[in-house]
Amino acid sequence: MTAKETISTRPSGPADTESPVGASLLAKAVGQSTSLPNDTPQSRASSLPQGLGPTLDFAEVSLTLGRTRILDQVTFQVQPGSVHALVGPNGGGKSSLIKTLLGQMPHQGRLSLQWPGTPGTIGYVPQALEFDRGLPMTVEDFMAAMCQRRPAFLGLSKHYAAAIGEALERVGMQDKRKRRMGALSGGERQRVLLAQGLIPAPQLLVLDEPMSALDEAGIQVFERLLGDWRRSGITVLWIEHDLEAVGRLADRVTGLNRRVLFDAAPKQALTPERLLTLFSTHPRSAA
Template sequence: MTAGGPRIRFDGVGLTLGRTEILRDVRLSVEAGSVHALVGPNGGGKSSLVKALLGQMPHRGRLAIDWPGAPGTVGYVPQSLEFDRGLPMSVEDFMRATTQRRPAFLRRPREGMADIDAALDRVGMADKRLRRMGALSGGERQRVLLAQSLIPNPALLVLDEPMAALDEAGFAVFEHLLRDWRRDGVTVLWVEHDLEAVGRLADRVSGLNRSVLFDGAPREVLAPERLLALFSARPRTAAQENREPADAAALEAAVSAPARPPDGGAHPPLGRMSRSDRRVVQ
């Protein structure tokens, strides 16, 4: 059981890469303990906003995480996991590497395994713990990413299209996890393209296309006319921005790259940020 999750405030947040404006005057609040979805077109700035929250992109304006007490654990689930599928790394090896801080040669043989067992069981992957990561399907790998975000129990979860590769069984697992997080008071910021799932599962939804075009309860804002406006208002093209080709390539690389730790240091476990990494609160 976690302590209560934080409230997140975006107050006039903007982000520019080269000559391209990615985010403009983003203003929204994610209430403590809520499941808040971000929807919008590709290139509309959703992943960039997530990276600004995680401290991976410089931004204008104010971005604050208001904890109810001492800061808790921040969990992060990326869209996908890029790795050499030929590596002889099992699911268990991956979980131990991404959820434990101590070097392998300093760990006791079963250190942390109870938490790993419980997390894999929650996502239906306990029976595949010894399978090689490269042999898993895309949906199974995504479930492993969900599992590693559960260790330690997060108070804030940032999910960047976690349903992208899930199969039907994975959808059921994800829905169950969302219910558990809501029950436990975890704050969830969820980037998602599946509007049907958002309509059923989110407490609140914001439409983002460089700026916030709507924000409210799903039943109120997921109306055809609002969605048409959201997905029709395209971000400006490279020609409109009059940027150089090199700027366009740098932009695409920066936005599509997975979130990385600041200072070029060792990457923290994919599913969490240590307290020393929490530099997003100003």
């Protein structure tokens, strides 16, 4: 028995953000819990059964803003339990595709999730965190605001304390949980973003350039997490500019420059010819 969620099969508008998939991802993006009603807080360090992740289908997804065509008939599939990288030039539509999945962009076409059983949890880790650095908000306050329903100013809920501590430990930030967010380096803030993505444990994880601000130690943390997610059977959709890392770590790579130019295993995808086509201002043809 499988469960399937479809975002849209028609031109979409604001109402489409209420779809099951888009709404749950959008909730995570703005800091609300996306756990299922019977979910208990746990980090992804916990033992998870294999094959939890869904299949993700993009079918002829198009997006036009004003007179500009952002996405043009984008079609590809993300296999369950795989690490699927999305690469391409700035302005090529990668983040717009993610925003479409989040339910934040009007679009045409269809997005669907094919779950192996009961629909699970979707996690989202943004590229960067925008906030007032003068706020007296500690790392622990931020984690509480992102991971629990209880207002952060009321303190950390005992229900989530262990999971938050474990998540911060996994990204090497446990000793800085009382430090102000504004006093952290860019790489440290990125680690905190990764930590908040660990709670609650998802079956689909969307990563928007998570390596962009990480130092060498942070990159090692991220690569270890990526291996853990793969072994746990989590489906990962990963936007990334570091092609060397993609070649080493991804199971499959989709090249996007307004439309899909290739979709293949890393060795077949990341060839000089295909990359030249991908990063051209006007892509010549699909490969």
